[in-house]
Amino acid sequence: MLFIAFLVFSSSFDTCIARRGRHWRQNRGTSASLYKKKGKSHGSNSNHNHHNGGSKPKPKPQPPSHQAPLPTAPKPPPPSPIEDSTTFNVLDFGAKGDGKSDDTKAFQAAWAAACKVEASTMLVPAEYVFLVGPVSFSGPYCQANIVFQLYGTIIAPTNSNVWGKGLLWWIEFTKLKGITIQGTGTIDGSGSVWWQDYPFDDPVDDETKLIIPLNNTVEKHPPIPIRNEFSKKMPSIKPTALRFYGSIDTTVTGITIQNSPQCHLKFDNCMGVVVHDINISSPGDSPNTDGIHLQNSKDVLLHSSNLACGDDCVSIQTGCTNVYVHNVNCGPGHGISIGSLGKDNTRACVSNITVRDVIMHNTMTGVRIKTWQGGSGSVQGVLFSNIQVSEVQLPIVIDQFYCDKSTCKNQTSAVALSGINYEKIRGTYTVKPVHFACSDALPCIDVSLTTIELKPLQEHYHMYDPFCWQTFGELNTPTTPPINCLQIGKPSSNRPQSDHDAC
Ligand SMILES: *[C@@H]1O[C@H](CO)[C@@H](O)[C@H](O)[C@H]1NC(C)=O
Ligand SMILES: *[C@@H]1O[C@H](CO)[C@@H](O)[C@H](O)[C@H]1NC(C)=O
Ligand SMILES: *[C@@H]1O[C@H](CO)[C@@H](O)[C@H](O)[C@H]1NC(C)=O
Ligand SMILES: *[C@@H]1O[C@H](CO)[C@@H](O)[C@H](O)[C@H]1NC(C)=O
Numbered sequence: 341m342l343f344i345a346f347l348v349f350s351s352s353f354d355t356c357i358a359r360r361g362r363h364w365r366q367n368r369g370t371s372a373s374l375y376k377k378k379g380k381s382h383g384s385n386s387n388h389n390h391h392n393g394g395s396k397p398k399p400k401p402q403p404p405s406h407q408a409p410l411p412t413a414p415k416p417p418p419p420s421p422i423e424d425s426t427t428f429n430v431l432d433f434g435a436k437g438d439g440k441s442d443d444t445k446a447f448q449a450a451w452a453a454a455c456k457v458e459a460s461t462m463l464v465p466a467e468y469v470f471l472v473g474p475v476s477f478s479g480p481y482c483q484a485n486i487v488f489q490l491y492g493t494i495i496a497p498t499n500s501n502v503w504g505k506g507l508l509w510w511i512e513f514t515k516l517k518g519i520t521i522q523g524t525g526t527i528d529g530s531g532s533v534w535w536q537d538y539p540f541d542d543p544v545d546d547e548t549k550l551i552i553p554l555n556n557t558v559e560k561h562p563p564i565p566i567r568n569e570f571s572k573k574m575p576s577i578k579p580t581a582l583r584f585y586g587s588i589d590t591t592v593t594g595i596t597i598q599n600s601p602q603c604h605l606k607f608d609n610c611m612g613v614v615v616h617d618i619n620i621s622s623p624g625d626s627p628n629t630d631g632i633h634l635q636n637s638k639d640v641l642l643h644s645s646n647l648a649c650g651d652d653c654v655s656i657q658t659g660c661t662n663v664y665v666h667n668v669n670c671g672p673g674h675g676i677s678i679g680s681l682g683k684d685n686t687r688a689c690v691s692n693i694t695v696r697d698v699i700m701h702n703t704m705t706g707v708r709i710k711t712w713q714g715g716s717g718s719v720q721g722v723l724f725s726n727i728q729v730s731e732v733q734l735p736i737v738i739d740q741f742y743c744d745k746s747t748c749k750n751q752t753s754a755v756a757l758s759g760i761n762y763e764k765i766r767g768t769y770t771v772k773p774v775h776f777a778c779s780d781a782l783p784c785i786d787v788s789l790t791t792i793e794l795k796p797l798q799e800h801y802h803m804y805d806p807f808c809w810q811t812f813g814e815l816n817t818p819t820t821p822p823i824n825c826l827q828i829g830k831p832s833s834n835r836p837q838s839d840h841d842a843c
Contacts, residue, residue: 424461426457426459426460426461427460427461427463427489428450428451428453428454428460428461428462428463429450429463429465430443430446430447430450430462430463430464430465430470431446431465431468432450433446433447433449433450433453434446434449435447435450435468435470436470437465437468437469437470437492438468438469439469439470439471439495440471441471442471442472442473442497443470443471443472444472444473444474444475447470447472447475448475450462450463451477454482454486455477455479455481455482455483455486456482456483457483458483458484458485459483459484459485459486459487460483460486460487461486461487461488461489462486462487462488462489463489463491464488464489464490464491464492464494464523464525465491465492466491466492466524466525467491467492468492468493469492469493469494469495470492470493470494470495471495471496471497472494472495472496472497472511473496473497473502474502474503474507474509474510474511474579475510475511475512476512476513476514477511477512477513477514477516478512478513478514478515478516479514479515479516479517479587480515480516482516484516484517484518485517485518485519485520486516486518486519486520487520487521487522488513488519488520488521488522489522489523490521490522490523490524490525490526490527490594490595491523491524491525492525492526493525493526493527493528494511494525494526494527494528495528495530496510496528496529496530496579496581496601497530498530498533500573500574500575503574503575503579504575505575505577506575506576506577506578506579507575507577507579508577508579508580508583509579509580509581509582509583509606510529510579510580510581510582510583510600510601511527511581511582511583512582512583512584512585513582513583513584513585513587513590514584514585514586514587515585515586515587516587516588516590517587517588517589518588518589518590519584519587519589519590519591520590520591520592520593521582521591521592521593521595522591522592522593522594522595523594523595524594524595525594525595525596526595526596526597526598527581527582527595527596527597527598528597528598528599529579529581529597529598529599529600529601529604530599530601531599531600531601531602531622531626531629532599532626533574534574534578534601534602535601535626535627535629543628543744544744545651545674545704546710546739546742546743546744547674547704547705547708547710547733547734547737547739548704550733550734550771550772550775551704551733551734551771551801552801552802553800553801553802554800554801554802555800574601578601578602578628579600579601579602580600580602580603580604580605580606580633581597581600581601581602581603581604581605582597582604582605582606583605583606583607583608584606584607584608584610584613585608585609585610586608586609586610587609587610587611588610588611588612589611589612590607590610590612590613590614591613591614591615592605592614592615592618593614593615593616593617593618594617594618595618595619596618596619596620596621597618597619597620597621598619598620598621598622599621599622599626600622600629601629602628602629602630603628603629603630603631603632603633603651603655604620604622604629604630604631604632604649605618605620605631605632605633606632606633606634606635607632607633607634607635607637607640608633608635608636608637609635609636609637610636610637610638610640611637611638611639612638612639613634613637613639613640613641613642614640614641614642615632615640615641615642615643615645616641616642616643616644616645617644617645618645618646619645619646619647620632620645620646620647620648620649620653621646621648621649622648622649622650623650623672624648624649624650624671624672624673624702625650626649626650627650627651628650628651629649629650629651630649630651630652630653630655631647631648631649631651631652631653631654631655631670631673632647632653632654632655633655633657634654634655634656634657634660634663635657635658635659635660636657636658636659636660637659637660637663638660638661638662639662640660640662640663640664641664642654642663642664642665642666642668643664643665643666643667643668644667644668645667645668645669646668646669647668647669647670647671647673648670648671648672648673649672649673650672650673650674651673651674652673652674652675652676652677653668653670653671653673653674653675653676653700653703654668654670654676654677654695655676655677655678655679656676656677656678656679656690656693657679657681657688657690658681658686658687658688658689658690658717659688659689659690660690660693661689661690661691661692661693662692663692663693663694664694665693665694665695665696665698666694666695666696666697666698667697667698668697668698668699669698669699669700669701670698670699670700670701670703671699671700671701671702671703672701672702672703673703673704674703674704674705674708675700675703675704675705675706675707675708675732676695676698676700676706676707676708677705677707677708677709677710678690678693678708678709678710678719678722679708679709679710679711679719679742680710680711680712680742681710681711681712681715681717681719681755682711682712682713682714682715682716682717682754682755683712683715684712684714685714685715685716685753686715686716686717687715687716687717687843688711688715688716688717688718688719688755689717689718689843690718690719690720690722691718691719691720691721691843692720692721693719693721693722693723694722694723694725695707695722695723695724695725695727696723696724696725696726696727697725697726698726698727698728699728700727700728700729700730700732700735700767701729701730701731701732702730702731702732703729703732703733704732704733704734705732705733705734705735705737706727706729706732706734706735706736706737706765707724707727707735707736707737707762707765708734708736708737708738708739709722709737709738709739709757709760710737710738710739710740710742711739711740711742711754711755711757711779712742712743712748712755713740713741713743713748713749713750713751713753713754713779714751714753714754715753715754715755716753716754716755717755717756717842717843718755718756718757718758718842718843719755719756719757719758719760720757720758720759720843721759722759722760722761723761723763724736724761724762724763724765725761725762725763725764726763726764727764727765727766727767728766728767729765729766729767729768729769729794730767730768731768731769731770731797731799732767732768732769732770733769733770733771733772733801734769734771734772734775735765735767735769735773735774735794736762736765736773736774736775736776736792736794737774737775737776738757738760738775738776738777738778738784738787738811739775739777740754740755740757740777740778740779740784741777750780752780752781753781753782754779754781754782756782757778757782757784757785757787758784758785758786759785759786760784760786760787760788760813761787761788761790762787762788762789762790762792763788763789763790763791763816764790764791765791765792765793765794766791766792766793766794767793767794767795768794768795768796768797769794769795769796769797770796770797770798770799770800770801770803771801771802771803771804772803772804772805772806772807773792773794773796773806773821773823774792774794774806774807774808774823775806775807776806776807776808776809776811776825776826777807777809777810778808778809778810778811779810780810783810783811783812783831784810784811784812784813785812785813785830785831786812786813786814786830787811787812787813787814787826788813788814788815788816789813789814789815789816789817789819789823789826790816790817791816791817791819792817792819792820792823793819793820794820794821795820796821805821806821806822806823806824806825807825808823808825808826808827810831811825811826811827812826812827812828812829812830812831813826813827813828814828815828
């Protein structure tokens with residue numbers, strides 16, 4: 341039903357965008373007044389305070405076409421705006437915020453100004469909807485500690501011309517030192533126009549092979565939506581909504597990122613990442629819409645966030661170390677995953693990963709490590725602790741045979757897995773409680789299980805007992821169900837770690 345609503349919505353997307361904008365402004369109005377009550381306003385220049393309690397803004401700085409947001413409820417008077425020469429409001433750089441005009445240049449201009457001032461603020465005010473095309477806010481010549489203060493909504497264009505042959509990201513921040521995105525605003529990737537164009541080309545999560553519907557009807561794809569007549573086909577390369585690259589000390593907090601064409605939030609080559617109190621939201625059936633991707637990043641803290649999407653809520657990729665994830669809600673989605681690693685015979689190195697105090701509801705997998713055959717490198721030192729699952733198909737998964745085709749060639753090389761700890765994994769599963777499929781040549785070692793309590797819940801799938809293959813370690817407590825397939829101790833002929841596997 342949700343999906344149908346979505347289709348109706350997206351088919352009239354171009355025509356109702358203005359109405360939608362106003363609707364959102366009303367929503368945002370609530371948060372704006374909340375934030376004013378808390379008195380945390382950074383304000384803008386006094387003559388440009390466009391969201392002054394309920395009255396129309398002065399027409400002077402605005403072109404005549406600009407429609408003032410009309411709040412529905414009376415608001416308390418805002419605190420007097422702070423005159424602040426380090427705040428750069430996108431409205432002052434020509435942004436319209438009407439959800440229709442292209443505000444990309446205004447955002448670029450505001451950034452160019454903010455970039456020159458240390459600890460400046462680029463302000464995206466509340467109650468406006470800014471249509472912004474692909475944009476890069478980049479250093480390395482920017483000053484440190486810039487704050488991107490997002491109260492309004494930024495939406496992605498749905499016109500395929502804007503995207504050319506396809507881009508890997510929509511909004512990116514690169515090579516910055518101390519960049520913060522904060523506020524109560526929303527980044528909306530207008531993903532539905534992308535999801536509908538290529539419903540079958542997307543790689544399917546390999547773990548779907550483990551999920552067999554009871555009545556043997558093949559899981560149906562959602563019906564192919566009628567393509568929006570006004571938009572051409574979107575490129576097959578889909579952008580990540582918000583991407584950080586090569587930055588030091590990055591913070592993302594407060595905001596909502598929704599309906600990304602693909603991954604919502606990505607960190608690549610970053611050192612010192614803090615993400616907290618954010619919401620990520622996309623439909624459970626939107627293809628390949630990962631929540632948060634981490635790659636080649638060190639010292640990452642992610643907490644207190646709600647992640648709902650169509651693929652992995654969090655995906656920890658190669659080159660990540662010292663990652664701490666806690667107090668996260670995940671679902672719908674495909675759980676929290678390390679990997680996939682080692683694709684196309686690549687080397688992958690992941691170490692010191694902690695995921696704890698997570699609630700997962702209605703996800704495909706829970707906590708998972710997935711690697712391709714033929715890879716090298718290692719995953720070492722992982723703790724999954726206090727994971728509450730409900731109606732999760734496969735709560736605990738190690739899959740070293742990850743494969744995007746029906747079968748992949750068996751290869752002896754593998755990403756070596758060791759020191760993988762599971763404790764307090766509790767709740768209900770609907771397919772299989774534990775699936776450990778480790779490499780023949782390089783078994784998983786030091787896998788420990790403590791306080792595992794998983795109860796079956798018959799839904800629409802065949803149910804299975806725990807499965808282990810080449811998995812060695814310890815059972816520290818009795819488990820529910822019993823996991824007798826885990827081989828206690830170490831393999832007798834454990835291949836010594838060679839240079840090939842070293843990280
Ligand atoms: C995030 O979503 C939750 C639940 O949907 C909601 O209660 C909360 O207010 C949202 N937070 C933000 C920052 O939008
Ligand atoms: C592992 O990561 C945590 C942060 O998650 C960090 O505090 C700790 O020092 C790291 N351990 C090592 C040995 O680097
Ligand atoms: C690959 O190895 C696995 C585990 O030993 C086995 O179950 C599977 O049949 C093999 N696949 C092929 C294509 O040989
Ligand atoms: C059998 O398949 C139909 C259609 O996919 C589905 O609606 C129904 O719930 C399934 N029955 C059971 C018992 O799972």
